[in-house]
Amino acid sequence: MKRLLLAGLGGVLLTGSVLAGETKSVPLTLRVLVDPPPPCTVKGSNVDFGDVIIKKINGTEYRKDAGYTLNCANSLSDDLQMQFKGTTTTINGETVLSTGITGFGIRIENAADNSLFAIGDNTWTP
Incomplete structure (x- = not known):
């Protein structure tokens, strides 16, 4: 089963020490909870x-x-849910991944309809 998410940068007016071309690593954790059976593996990529x-x-x-x-x-069903966890911030009224730079975050979208993908402990997406 292949899935695709879009990661996009969203920003608000930035001030101070953020310079064009500066590099910043942002940790992103993709955690999929699967109750056995079936045993599942997740393979992803760096963005x-x-x-x-x-x-x-x-x-x-x-x-x-x-x-x-x-x-x-040996899956008996496709009834799976997944969850993103990470440090968040609010930009333009949306909860997005924090980059550690004030007013600057990464928006995770569902590729099918560009809707915001929820991030957090209590948010599961089918």
Whole structure:
């Protein structure tokens, strides 16, 4: 079962020490809870935004695919849910992954409809 999420950068007016081309690593944890059976494996990828130019952040310029594969051998059902966990911040009224830079976050979207993918301990997505 292949799924695709979109990771995009969202920003609000940035001030201070954020310079164009500065690199910042952001930890992202994808955790899928599977009650046995079946045994499942998740394979993902790193998302490299490259050098981010602040003036080019517009909601689409830095949109990147974050593909992953979920493989459940001998699956009896496709009734699975998944959850994203990470440090969050609120930007434009949305809860997004924090980058550690004030006013700057990563929006995780469902690739099917570009809806915001919920992040947190109590948010499970089918």
